[in-house]
Amino acid sequence: MTRLRFAPPATNSLFLGSARVALANHLHAQRHSGHLLLRLDDLADPGHQPDPVIHDLSWLGIHWHDAMRQSERGDRYAAAFARLQRDGFVYPCLETEEELKAKAAFRRRRGQSAIYDRAMLRLTPQQLRDAEAGGKIPHWRLRLSGREIRWNDMVQGKREAHLATVSDPVVWLAEGVPTPILASIIDDIDNRTTHILRGEESPGNTAIQIELLEILTGHADHVRFGHLPLLAEGKAAAGGQVSLRSLRQDGVQAATVAECLVGLAARGGPFRLSDLKDARFDMTRLLDANRSALSGLAFAEVADRLPAGATEAFWLAVRGGMDLLKEARGWWEVVTGTIVPPVIEGEQALLRQAAVSLPAEPWGKDVWGHWVSDLAIVTGRDAEDIEIPLRLALTGEDSGPDLANLLPLIGRTRAVSRLEIAAA
Numbered sequence: 001m002t003r004l005r006f007a008p009p010a011t012n013s014l015f016l017g018s019a020r021v022a023l024a025n026h027l028h029a030q031r032h033s034g035h036l037l038l039r040l041d042d043l044a045d046p047g048h049q050p051d052p053v054i055h056d057l058s059w060l061g062i063h064w065h066d067a068m069r070q071s072e073r074g075d076r077y078a079a080a081f082a083r084l085q086r087d088g089f090v091y092p093c094l095e096t097e098e099e100l101k102a103k104a105a106f107r108r109r110r111g112q113s114a115i116y117d118r119a120m121l122r123l124t125p126q127q128l129r130d131a132e133a134g135g136k137i138p139h140w141r142l143r144l145s146g147r148e149i150r151w152n153d154m155v156q157g158k159r160e161a162h163l164a165t166v167s168d169p170v171v172w173l174a175e176g177v178p179t180p181i182l183a184s185i186i187d188d189i190d191n192r193t194t195h196i197l198r199g200e201e202s203p204g205n206t207a208i209q210i211e212l213l214e215i216l217t218g219h220a221d222h223v224r225f226g227h228l229p230l231l232a233e234g235k236a237a238a239g240g241q242v243s244l245r246s247l248r249q250d251g252v253q254a255a256t257v258a259e260c261l262v263g264l265a266a267r268g269g270p271f272r273l274s275d276l277k278d279a280r281f282d283m284t285r286l287l288d289a290n291r292s293a294l295s296g297l298a299f300a301e302v303a304d305r306l307p308a309g310a311t312e313a314f315w316l317a318v319r320g321g322m323d324l325l326k327e328a329r330g331w332w333e334v335v336t337g338t339i340v341p342p343v344i345e346g347e348q349a350l351l352r353q354a355a356v357s358l359p360a361e362p363w364g365k366d367v368w369g370h371w372v373s374d375l376a377i378v379t380g381r382d383a384e385d386i387e388i389p390l391r392l393a394l395t396g397e398d399s400g401p402d403l404a405n406l407l408p409l410i411g412r413t414r415a416v417s418r419l420e421i422a423a424a
Helices: 016-031 051-059 074-086 097-109 125-133 180-191 203-217 244-250 254-267 273-277 283-295 299-305 312-321 327-336 348-357 367-379 383-395 403-410 412-422
Strands: 003-006 035-040 066-069 090-093 139-142 148-153 157-162 170-172 195-199 224-228
Touching: 003 016, 003 180, 003 195, 016 035, 016 195, 016 224, 016 254, 016 273, 035 180, 051 244, 074 090, 074 139, 074 170, 074 180, 074 203, 090 170, 139 203, 148 203, 148 224, 157 203, 170 180, 180 203, 203 224, 244 254, 254 273, 254 283, 283 312, 299 312, 312 327, 312 403, 327 403, 348 367, 348 383, 348 412, 367 383, 367 403, 383 403, 383 412, 403 412
Parallel strands: 003 035, 035 066, 195 224
Antiparallel strands: 090 139, 139 170, 148 157
8 A cells, every 4th residue: 555644844834835745645645545644743842732733734635544643652763773773783972062063164174075974983882881971971873884875756756865975864862862864764664654755855865764764674665755846936925935824814725725736636636746846836826826716605605704794795796806815804894894095186076076976876786887987978088097096996995806896885975985085
C-alpha cells in the first residue's frame, strides 16, 4: 500500500507553502488508495496543542487515516539510538554551540569549507569518561560514509549529493532526545512510509536520510522522495507568507485556495506531481477565482457568515461584486446604513439633476437602467460617463456589485440624501 505522512509545522496557523505540501500528500494518497499519517513533530514542545493547524487542514478538505505524536515515542527513538551506538555509526562530541560557530567562522575566513571537521573522532574513551565526570554530557553525530548518493525525485527528477561535502549530522542531543532527522526516519520506518512528499530541502539532507534508512533497514529503495519547490512570489504576494487562517477570516473559500495551490486536481481532476514543479502563488489570481466562487454560492451556504439581519435579496445583489466575503459587511452598511459619500467636484449639476430625476418607489431591477438612460437624454452625456459619479455618490466606492441589484435595496430616501451630500 502507498503510505505517506505529513508533518505540519509546530505553529498556530498553516501557511500556504505547508498547505500545498499537505494537499499533495492528501491527493497522492487518494489517487493510489493509500494511507496518510499526520505526524506531530512536538519533541521541542511536548505540550503543544495542534488544534488550530488541525482546523486549517480540515477546512482545506485534507483527511488523514492516523496520527502520531513524536513526544510519545521516546522509547522507540532511544532503542534506535542505542543500536547506532552499538554498531559504531555514531560518535560523541563535546563542543558547545558557541565553539562550533567559532570553528566554522574560522574555517570560512581561511577559505575552507565550514562542514564539521570530525575533531571529536580523536576523542579517547578515557577523555570521554573524564569529561563526563567533570559534568559534560556529549551530543552524538552520525558518521557519514562520504559516498555519493543518487535518487530519482518524484517531482524534480534525477538528483544527487556527495556526503563528503555534508557535516556529520547531530542525531542525539545532550538532553537525551533525538534530533528531527533521526526521529522522522524512525517514524517513517515504523509507519512503513513508501513516499515522502515535502517542501524543498538541500540534497545533502535527503542524502543523509537515505543513508540512515540503509543503516537501519538495510536498504532505502522502498521509499521514494519528492520535493516541492518553495512557493515563489506572484504578482501581489509571496504565497509562503500567507496563512490559511487569514484567508479564511477574509472569506476566501477553501476550494479556491486548494485550486490555486494544486490546480484542477482540487476539483477532482487528474493529479500529477509534475504539475507542481511550477510553484507560483498569485494573490490576484486567488482573488479572481474567489470572486467567481462567491458568485455561485447560495444564501444558505453563507448566511451564518453575513452581517446580522442580512437577507437573501442582499446576498444575491452583492455576491458577484466581491473578492472576499468580509466585504459583505461594508456593502450591508451601504444598503442599510448612513454612509457619507465624498463631495464629487465638477459633478454638482449632474448629481442635483439625478436627485430630481430619481423615480418614485416601488423599485425593481429596471430602475437603474431607466434612470441612467433618462439622465443621459437630459444631460447629453454618455450613460457610461454618468454611471461613475453616480456609483461613487450612492456607495462611496468606484466599483462593486451591479447597481441594478443594489439600488432597490438602498432605497430612494438614502439615494437622494447621498446625491445631495455628494453635490454639496
